[in-house]
Amino acid sequence: MITKTELKHFASLSLKKHRELLDLFLVEGPRSVGEACSAGAPVELVIYTHVFADSTAGSGLLSELGRRGIRCESVSGRELASLADTVHAQGIVAVVRRWSSVPADLLVPGEWGSLAVALDAVADPGNLGAIIRTCDWFGVDAVLLGRECVDLYNPKVVRSTMGSLFHLRIAEGADLPASVRTARERGYTVAIADPSAGTALNGGNLPPRLLLVFGNEARGVSAEIEAAADLRLAIPRFGRAESLNVAVACGVFLWAFRLREE
Amino acid sequence: MITKTELKHFASLSLKKHRELLDLFLVEGPRSVGEACSAGAPVELVIYTHVFADSTAGSGLLSELGRRGIRCESVSGRELASLADTVHAQGIVAVVRRWSSVPADLLVPGEWGSLAVALDAVADPGNLGAIIRTCDWFGVDAVLLGRECVDLYNPKVVRSTMGSLFHLRIAEGADLPASVRTARERGYTVAIADPSAGTALNGGNLPPRLLLVFGNEARGVSAEIEAAADLRLAIPRFGRAESLNVAVACGVFLWAFRLREE
Numbered sequence: 001m002i003t004k005t006e007l008k009h010f011a012s013l014s015l016k017k018h019r020e021l022l023d024l025f026l027v028e029g030p031r032s033v034g035e036a037c038s039a040g041a042p043v044e045l046v047i048y049t050h051v052f053a054d055s056t057a058g059s060g061l062l063s064e065l066g067r068r069g070i071r072c073e074s075v076s077g078r079e080l081a082s083l084a085d086t087v088h089a090q091g092i093v094a095v096v097r098r099w100s101s102v103p104a105d106l107l108v109p110g111e112w113g114s115l116a117v118a119l120d121a122v123a124d125p126g127n128l129g130a131i132i133r134t135c136d137w138f139g140v141d142a143v144l145l146g147r148e149c150v151d152l153y154n155p156k157v158v159r160s161t162m163g164s165l166f167h168l169r170i171a172e173g174a175d176l177p178a179s180v181r182t183a184r185e186r187g188y189t190v191a192i193a194d195p196s197a198g199t200a201l202n203g204g205n206l207p208p209r210l211l212l213v214f215g216n217e218a219r220g221v222s223a224e225i226e227a228a229a230d231l232r233l234a235i236p237r238f239g240r241a242e243s244l245n246v247a248v249a250c251g252v253f254l255w256a257f258r259l260r261e262e
Numbered sequence: 263m264i265t266k267t268e269l270k271h272f273a274s275l276s277l278k279k280h281r282e283l284l285d286l287f288l289v290e291g292p293r294s295v296g297e298a299c300s301a302g303a304p305v306e307l308v309i310y311t312h313v314f315a316d317s318t319a320g321s322g323l324l325s326e327l328g329r330r331g332i333r334c335e336s337v338s339g340r341e342l343a344s345l346a347d348t349v350h351a352q353g354i355v356a357v358v359r360r361w362s363s364v365p366a367d368l369l370v371p372g373e374w375g376s377l378a379v380a381l382d383a384v385a386d387p388g389n390l391g392a393i394i395r396t397c398d399w400f401g402v403d404a405v406l407l408g409r410e411c412v413d414l415y416n417p418k419v420v421r422s423t424m425g426s427l428f429h430l431r432i433a434e435g436a437d438l439p440a441s442v443r444t445a446r447e448r449g450y451t452v453a454i455a456d457p458s459a460g461t462a463l464n465g466g467n468l469p470p471r472l473l474l475v476f477g478n479e480a481r482g483v484s485a486e487i488e489a490a491a492d493l494r495l496a497i498p499r500f501g502r503a504e505s506l507n508v509a510v511a512c513g514v515f516l517w518a519f520r521l522r523e524e
Contacts, residue, residue: 126388130507130509130510133503133506133507133510134503134506134507134510135501136501136502136503137497137499137500137501137503137505137506138499138500138501139499139500139501140501160507162503162504162505163503163504164502164503167501167502167503168501202521203465203521235399235517236520237399237400237401238399238400238401238520239397239398239399239400239401239402239426239429239430240398240426240429241395241396241398241399241424241425241426241429242424242425243399243424244395244396244399244513245392245395245396245422245509245513247392247507247509247510248392248395248396248509248510248512248513249513250510251506251507251510251511251513251514252513252514252517255497255514255517255518256517258498258500259464259465
């Protein structure tokens, strides 16, 4: 049984201040809940509807959660809707401890491997989620989120990562100017994506140890980070758009990095 | 002066059936309204607030609209909000005739140039908008929207195109299986983006006359179109994500196409 008070408590996690206070966040839908579970994320509780439990996918996932000893509680469709950010919660929501949060100062460059991505004030939740999913696809070793980024545990960010949130090492609240300095000291090249840069990205001009920085949707990368970077690169333009969506630009840069290895 | 009845009439354009009935749609924000105007789109009316008119950017844009003989009406902030899809309308909304709508059968392959993109049941408005913006950046000659795609004039689609809606030739309601057949007859290679394909996209294996097809976010491309295609290509994966966001995948494919020309 889950009480009305508990439900209200978890519904408050739609707000950032409550997520920070309780150190918990919500994950919606069978796919993301399944990813959280199989990645070993600290799932505290799973809340589902009877309709979900009666579906084929639902009964499989719920037995898996049960095998792992995770508390599962059934509620009405209306009660579930009070927790979910969208109408597409698809019958299941998990309450997860914010374990993926890596303090920025623990993420020393020696652990970055060959490819890290830093985000400076990315503001749109869908963009942040799509970037994390893209970083996961291209095997990025670490993602640094600067202090001005939208909250990683915003329900729309969590949903847009499509489970990739649970696959990557992500540092929140990073002091990006300091990270950039440290990265350069340790032999990383720091490159900034900037549509107005004079140098064109091509299929092979990215160095082997790279920290790629993407900026805010409207303002780009901050002046301080721009001044500290080694490279400013633009994706060549063939039409009339003023810029690319930041997640699309991230995909192009990451593929360009992997192309050099082919 | 604009009457309450007129305002109500235009507010109804948030719904697809009214956009189709009236053959009009709404464009929000100074940037998109400016792009519509400079691209010569048939702007019927512009509605703005006093606060917008008093801003530097606002007075410049309003005089330009006036010079072009476009009817401009001022309203209160609350009245403007009744028209806008977001809280970010930034003081200006335009009512535009749906001119960019090119009937699919007019878009004959001979007019496609070297690069066209077809979308089969892309459902998310933000994705459709980002794809159109990406097609504009990479100089795509034509975009075909299949019948199952989200409405091109959905306010979130319009906003996400960042003005690129006004730069491209876009055919709505295309019969994609027929388009694919015609394209092949005219010497186009039809390629499908499919994360499960055995052939990897690389920086140079795309043919010179190309129709690229992207599918639904969950289901991919329909079986009929898949069967008719010449190539199924996957963006190589280096991590654990199941797939890429469709707009991100589109960016990577389009850059790959342009790489072959470098």
